[in-house]
Amino acid sequence: MNGEHETAVLSPQIGWLLLAMLGLLWVYLGVLWGKKAKNMEGYMVAGRNVGLALAAATAMATWVTSNTTMLAPQFALELGVWGMLAYSTACFGLFFFAPMARRIRRIMPNGLTSGDFIRLRHGKPAWIVFLIISLTYSFAWLVSMAMAGGLFMNAIAGIPFEWGMTTVLLVCVLYTVFGGLYAVIGTDFIQSVIILIGVVFVGAVIYNRIDFDVTYAVVLAERPAMLYVLLPAAIIAFFNNLLFGMGEIFHNNVWWSRAFAMRKGVAAKAFVLGGLFWLPIPIAVGFIALTSGVLDINLPRPDMLGPLAASQVLGVAGAVIIFIVLFCSLASSIDSLLAATSDLVTEDIYRKAVNPDASEQTVRKASIGIIIGLGFLTWLVCMNNPGTLAQVLFASGPLVGSAIWPVAAGLFWKKTNPWGVFAAMLLGSLLGLWAYSDEYGFGWYSGALVGSAVSMVITLGSTLIWPKDFDWNSLNESNEELKKGTIK
């Protein structure tokens, strides 16, 4: 950051105080709940006994990332009313995943990661491509969230980007290391309650202060394209975002680990409820973008609108509320991603490829090391300020879009062709990246769409032409050594 933004509502002292209080609270809860994790299965999938309330809350809180609170307004700014609606379509990912989660829970009762599924269902070549896709996306998501932490603290409290970003990462790494998935889901519940109350409050105040007729007139006069329903980029972005959200959820271990962690019979309801709770949030925060002309806010970057608008409308009290809400929304996603990505690396790479004979204790140590390493790598990339949140996150869109059909068809169809899936992910990713390119393709708002379309055609075509039978029982891989082990 080069000091583009020079005005903040809160003083850095208040910002640091809030940061310290929230940070200490989450680390304390992480240590407390972490004591529940008696073995690796407890640490990785919370004992497979998470009930409906916690399950729905963790689905909603994890999906309300910095990307919802900070990227949804950016979508509306860049793509107008279509952009606002396009962002909200990400809830379809949760709705579609609901029945998938029930099936995952049934056919993989001992499963630990999404990588396990791809390896057992589609074989090693597809698994390698899948790991590259999943780790690339997870890392892009982590980077975008850590960046969001630095940005919002800079916007609201004038805390330098580097310090804000570093502190958010440090807090999340600490409580994830101590608590594993128990701590992640427990803190998610509290964070989801805070997020909902905060967003409803901020939304209600802005709704009361804004004159809709004036807002419409100002937008029409000064920013007409935001109301243009035939804006080509926005029309392209609509299904692109829907498919991006679907790809994110279908493939990522953040969601699979939750499916594995939920009590039998809970998963489908929890994901539907999580989606319903999430749905109004991007519309509410996206609407703020339409009001930004009336609020007379200068935006140094489009992804800073949310915190700047709330601070402008609500003053110091509002800035404190939005600070807490944003911190919670960031923490609830960073912790999930750290835990789930670490599980993926530990289970799929360390245990399967590097050290298959590792003891329970060694695996736990490796898992902690991977969480810390991921946090450090994320910090390193963020220090070099790689772009806006949208640029960072949507670069992975083509990759996750190409995973939709390989995952869904693999889960529901007995005859899905593994080599077809391999080609679908590979070519879907490559052609999607081409489409994503501003220079050679159509732009960032088309990558996931093209990636998923190519992948669908190849998965469908290869399965119709070369169907290959699969024995579902081979998915039920035993993890007895993990279940029985006790952490020393």
Add this chain to the structure above:
Amino acid sequence: MDGTEEETVDGVAVDFIKTNTAFVQLSWTIAGTEEEDAQENAPPDENAKPDVNGGQAENDEEKVEDAPDPAAFAYELERADNPHFEEPLTLYEGRDRASFQPGLAEGDYFYRVRAVDESGASGEWSRPLHVEVEYQSMRLAVSLFALGGVVFLATLVLVVAGTVADRKEREAEGS
């Protein structure tokens, strides 16, 4: 963005970019500062640099020693539909050194910026930045929208049919 080029419009030298999106990201600094050097490495279309000292420093050493602090100035950003800035619109006055401009309809826009010191004295206006907004074709947009709709519906069918089959399997297992 197709990259920044230099051109002359109505006898005025301007920087030029063309975009197919409805927004433009502007940022600026004082000529002759370390920050300017850093921003030169950024995509050129994102920079509009006011020159409050009236000229570029001659070498890097001089730049650092004599560099004014960009944070010590306020800035004024204007937009017009012509390079001579007849009837300009003031978009921003304040200490930020960047501005995101959304909601641009198709057409030509000219931006310029200048620094204002604490006494209220203004520097010279920067060289104008000419932004031409020309959206992508509607045919392409509708084609990709339709493609997205097909993928969405096909995925819906896959998941619904799979869920029905899964329920039958569960019922069969139960009985």
